[in-house]
Amino acid sequence: xxxxxxxxxxxxxxxxxxxxxxxxxxxxxxxxxxxxxxxxxxxxxxxxxxxxxxxxxxxxxxxxxxxxxxxxxxxxxxxxxxxxxxxxxxxxxxxxxxxxxxxxxxxxxxxxxxxxxxxxxxxxxxxxxxxxxxxxxxxxxxxxxxxxxxxxxxxxxxxxxxxxxxxxxxxxxxxxxxxxxxxxxxxxxxxxxxxxxxxxxxxxxxxxxxxxxxxxxxxxxxxxxxxxxxxxxxxxxxxxxxxxxxxxxxxxxxxxxxxxxxxxxxxxxxxxxxxxxxxxxxxxxxxxxxxxxxxxxxxxxxxxxxxxxxxxxxxxxxxxxxxxxxxxxxxxxxxxxxxxxxxxxxxxxxxxxxxxxxxxxxxxxxxxxxxxxxxxxxxxxxxxxxxxxxxxxxxxxxxxxxxxxxxxxxxxxxxxxxx
Numbered sequence: 001x002x003x004x005x006x007x008x009x010x011x012x013x014x015x016x017x018x019x020x021x022x023x024x025x026x027x028x029x030x031x032x033x034x035x036x037x038x039x040x041x042x043x044x045x046x047x048x049x050x051x052x053x054x055x056x057x058x059x060x061x062x063x064x065x066x067x068x069x070x071x072x073x074x075x076x077x078x079x080x081x082x083x084x085x086x087x088x089x090x091x092x093x094x095x096x097x098x099x100x101x102x103x104x105x106x107x108x109x110x111x112x113x114x115x116x117x118x119x120x121x122x123x124x125x126x127x128x129x130x131x132x133x134x135x136x137x138x139x140x141x142x143x144x145x146x147x148x149x150x151x152x153x154x155x156x157x158x159x160x161x162x163x164x165x166x167x168x169x170x171x172x173x174x175x176x177x178x179x180x181x182x183x184x185x186x187x188x189x190x191x192x193x194x195x196x197x198x199x200x201x202x203x204x205x206x207x208x209x210x211x212x213x214x215x216x217x218x219x220x221x222x223x224x225x226x227x228x229x230x231x232x233x234x235x236x237x238x239x240x241x242x243x244x245x246x247x248x249x250x251x252x253x254x255x256x257x258x259x260x261x262x263x264x265x266x267x268x269x270x271x272x273x274x275x276x277x278x279x280x281x282x283x284x285x286x287x288x289x290x291x292x293x294x295x296x297x298x299x300x301x302x303x304x305x306x307x308x309x310x311x312x313x314x315x316x317x318x319x320x321x322x323x324x325x326x327x328x329x330x331x332x333x334x335x336x337x338x339x340x341x342x343x344x345x346x347x348x349x350x351x352x353x354x355x356x357x358x359x360x361x362x363x364x365x366x367x368x369x370x371x372x373x374x375x376x377x378x379x380x381x382x383x384x385x386x387x388x389x390x391x392x393x394x395x396x397x398x399x400x401x402x403x404x405x406x407x408x409x410x411x412x413x414x415x416x417x418x419x
Contacts, residue, residue, distance in 0.1 A: 272414035276317035309394035327411040328379035344404035346395040355386040
């Protein structure tokens with residue numbers, strides 16, 4: 001076997017070496033092909049294949065020795081790095097024949113040896129490889145514009161247009177609205193687009209409020225870009241109707257407010273008994289005069305002295321000074337005991353006639369129950385001077401019974417409320 005040198009750096013390499021130890025260049029792969037081919041052929045043929053016939057030896061003369069056959073080693077191949085020596089030409093036929101010399105046969109390579117050689121070459125190739133690190137994972141850069149929630153649209157702030165001189169013709173006619181100079185031939189201002197002429201009616205800016213409210217015709221001209229409100233006939237009629245309704249409501253509230261205040265005070269006021277000053281009746285049963293109705297004793301009574309229901313008979317209480325009454329209690333029968341209700345007829349419907357200090361009279365109807373004891377009824381009247389009770393119907397009326405009323409009590413506002 002022969003050695004070879006690296007074609008890159010010229011370093012000498014050992015037989016069977018595939019890479020240069022100095023620079024790592026590939027020395028050659030052709031030397032392994034015949035050996036691998038022979039190993040494969042030997043494995044496939046096995047013991048049944050016939051032995052190869054030895055090649056005849058080259059003949060030569062006695063002066064020229066025979067050239068032995070080239071071994072099947074990979075180092076004897078004809079390559080650019082290791083060229084083979086030239087083969088001498090055969091001698092003429094007139095020389096004496098020589099005995100054939102058997103050719104050199106390459107040693108048979110076993111499969112285990114070929115596998116070991118391949119593993120060694122692979123390990124040597126891996127050791128010459130330069131390790132390369134895995135690429136680093138680069139962090140994802142943040143987006144240029146971060147995601148945000150949709151915002152609430154904000155309206156543009158209005159720009160205040162303050163009147164003032166602006167650039168224009170130096171000797172032009174000033175605008176009556178913003179004082180901007182304009183050319184004499186212009187009818188509208190170049191800055192505010194308002195007319196260059198102003199009528200005398202609209203020139204008066206300081207007008208009374210009632211003229212500004214009621215003046216629907218001569219209004220101030222709107223600025224450029226402002227849409228005036230459309231005024232229709234129906235809108236004006238509806239405006240007047242709404243205004244009249246509101247005015248009527250205010251008048252009604254103003255008139256009724258004192259009564260509401262008085263009713264509220266009466267509702268929360270403490271009650272106190274009020275006694276009339278004089279008494280009168282259409283007629284009375286002997287021994288049972290009308291003053292017994294207001295004596296604050298419930299075992300005495302008044303009767304008209306007529307049988308049946310006593311319809312049309314009346315009893316009256318009078319006050320020396322106008323008095324405000326709130327409640328009324330009427331006790332029917334001869335007493336408050338239930339076992340004595342059948343001794344007389346009981347009043348059912350009573351008409352009450354109220355006379356105030358100004359002479360006006362009002363009428364109310366009171367309906368009583370057929371039960372014993374006092375029966376309270378709301379009786380809110382103000383500035384009363386006289387109250388008359390007239391019988392209209394009765395419970396249990398008969399020819400042998402008359403209507404009886406044990407007690408009538410008036411209640412007004414307590415004097416402790418005014419302190």
